[in-house]
Amino acid sequence: MSLNTLDPHRWLADHGDYLFRVARRQLHSDALAEDAVQETLLAALSAQARYAGDAHPRTWLTGILKHKIVDAIRRQMREVEIPRDADGEEAVDSLFKQDGHWAEPLRPWGNPHTEAELGQLRRVLDACADRLKPVMAQVFSLREVAGMETEEICKELNITPTNCWVLLHRARLYMRQCLELNGFSKACTT
Amino acid sequence: MKWMTTCKETTELASRAMDERLPFGERMALRMHLAICTNCARFTRQLHEMRRLFQLETAANDAVPGLPPEARHRIASELQNKLDS
Numbered sequence A: 001m002s003l004n005t006l007d008p009h010r011w012l013a014d015h016g017d018y019l020f021r022v023a024r025r026q027l028h029s030d031a032l033a034e035d036a037v038q039e040t041l042l043a044a045l046s047a048q049a050r051y052a053g054d055a056h057p058r059t060w061l062t063g064i065l066k067h068k069i070v071d072a073i074r075r076q077m078r079e080v081e082i083p084r085d086a087d088g089e090e091a092v093d094s095l096f097k098q099d100g101h102w103a104e105p106l107r108p109w110g111n112p113h114t115e116a117e118l119g120q121l122r123r124v125l126d127a128c129a130d131r132l133k134p135v136m137a138q139v140f141s142l143r144e145v146a147g148m149e150t151e152e153i154c155k156e157l158n159i160t161p162t163n164c165w166v167l168l169h170r171a172r173l174y175m176r177q178c179l180e181l182n183g184f185s186k187a188c189t190t
Numbered sequence B: 001m002k003w004m005t006t007c008k009e010t011t012e013l014a015s016r017a018m019d020e021r022l023p024f025g026e027r028m029a030l031r032m033h034l035a036i037c038t039n040c041a042r043f044t045r046q047l048h049e050m051r052r053l054f055q056l057e058t059a060a061n062d063a064v065p066g067l068p069p070e071a072r073h074r075i076a077s078e079l080q081n082k083l084d085s
Helices: A009-027 A032-051 A058-075 A086-094 A115-130 A134-142 A148-156 A161-181 B005-018 B024-036 B038-059 B069-084
Strands: none
Touching: A009 A032, A009 A134, A009 B005, A009 B038, A009 B069, A032 A058, A032 B069, A058 A134, A058 A148, A115 A134, A115 B038, A134 A148, A134 A161, A134 B038, A148 A161, A161 B005, A161 B038, B005 B024, B005 B038, B024 B038, B038 B069
């Protein structure tokens, strides 16, 4: 593949918005997301000789972006510790009775069908994700939004697998409850 | 492992099962509990639904604002600098 077919301005034009949205969703900051896109395209430009052209450019660029996102998160993180405060362990405990059973029955969700319903769910989903504790939010979105393997996340963020499971478990319990409290069960009852 | 896990323990197993294949004993414990507990079965379905919605959202988020024009210009000139050097 000749270098001419790998036009970085083309990458920016075709994939800039997409890369920005992916980064924005995980970094929760326009400035950090812009930086991540820029770093990704510059890195892609340096690496283009190694790019064999077998992957779709978007797939290839998104792969590079994931690493830039992790770098940004790592830079932001002063220390990685599982929160021991009320938002972590105690919040989880409050969902269950002493004997380990659910304190409240779970309400069913339906299936959203229309674009309007999906749009509403997206907003709730984002609002809930924004309210997670920072470390939890980062691990959660690397897993659920970026689709990274937990092993990879642990290695990149330098946390133990056990901490990873605990953070993901708490984040999921919190997210599920937040979605239920904010109309998920109502918005999409079938 | 006890003969029956609690709901709280089951949510831990259900969550971990979203990330890796559980060892045999834990997989069976999870399956047994889910077979008889409506709440935990619902919890597990909702975790999968949540993942599906997140993936849907990332794939089709044209409604979300894209790269701001100033940033686009800045990045374009950075790329040009690098191309020229």
